[in-house]
């Protein structure tokens with residue numbers, strides 16, 4: 001709760017003062033991955049990682065800059081396949097940052113779950129793309145992926161109970177044509193399992209591919225025209241369940257935008273984008289960006305090795321201007337912004353008993 005409050009306070013500080021600092025920091029610790037997902041090319045790349053010492057120093061710099069009033073989210077690749085991944089995440093959590101991790105769950109055993117649930121993490125996001133194990137196998141590219149991830153969720157829930165941990169365990173789910181009939185059952189399953197919630201990401205272009213606005217026309221994951229009404233019905237149901245108090249973490253405005261996106265992804269625009277003034281992403285090779293669709297603003301390995309200097313640099317300002325005028329058709333939910341009022345609501349949601 002203290003960490004949620006800190007995150008809220010940073011948002012309030014940014015809201016009231018002209019001076020902005022990042023509130024949402026994404027650290028992609030490694031490109032190493034033990035999955036073979038069909039919507040991602042990351043696992044095909046040669047793994048790259050900075051040493052643990054370098055990450056400790058980057059995190060300490062972030063504390064100095066943001067005063068621990070930011071939310072830091074670790075992803076990859078798969079963080080838990082990196083030998084020092086857990087230590088780095090723990091170092092961050094120990095600095096009182098609201099720290100989260102995204103995992104495919106395949107490396108989770110009792111010992112890792114216990115460690116994750118006792119280090120004071122804000123949340124653990126587990127990728128699950130279907131209620132039927134074989135649906136998850138399809139998306140994750142190998143047989144047994146579904147069985148494995150559901151076992152990991154049970155281990156996490158058990159350890160959470162044993163440790164009386166406040167860390168939220170949240171599912172992250174793609175919406176694509178192959179899992180559309182499993183979305184509502186998955187929301188009900190989240191409630192039945194007493195998980196802390198679920199958030200959705202509509203299928204996007206394969207991660208790591210060169211940008212192509214027509215990607216969806218050839219994608220097997222993109223719904224066919226005759227499947228659109230089915231998708232719309234499910235999206236309406238998601239909105240209704242959210243209004244009933246189900247823990248669905250996408251803002252209502254984003255859920256409503258999904259409909260237009262599935263109708264035609266090349267016409268959905270986000271309006272003025274706030275990503276340039278709130279988000280910061282650090283890649284596993286130390287490069288820093290504001291948004292993945294725009295140029296790198298600095299490199300923590302070389303000369304700029306100070307995150308504050310990079311954030312306030314001319315290069316960053318130039319990219320910020322480009323972002324402000326960005327009219328790209330993007331619906332990346334990791335870049336979805338909550339309004340100030342929504343952040344306050346989330347704060348009260350997270351500090352009051354769950355509705356399910």
Ligand code: SF4
Pocket residue numbers: 033034035036037039040041042043076077078104
């Ligand atoms: S989507 Fe995530 S889990 Fe899947 S291959 Fe890419 S990095 Fe790994």
Ligand code: SF4
Pocket residue numbers: 270273274275291292293323326327328330331332335
């Ligand atoms: S691509 Fe999307 S997230 Fe990035 S600046 Fe444009 S609208 Fe914002």
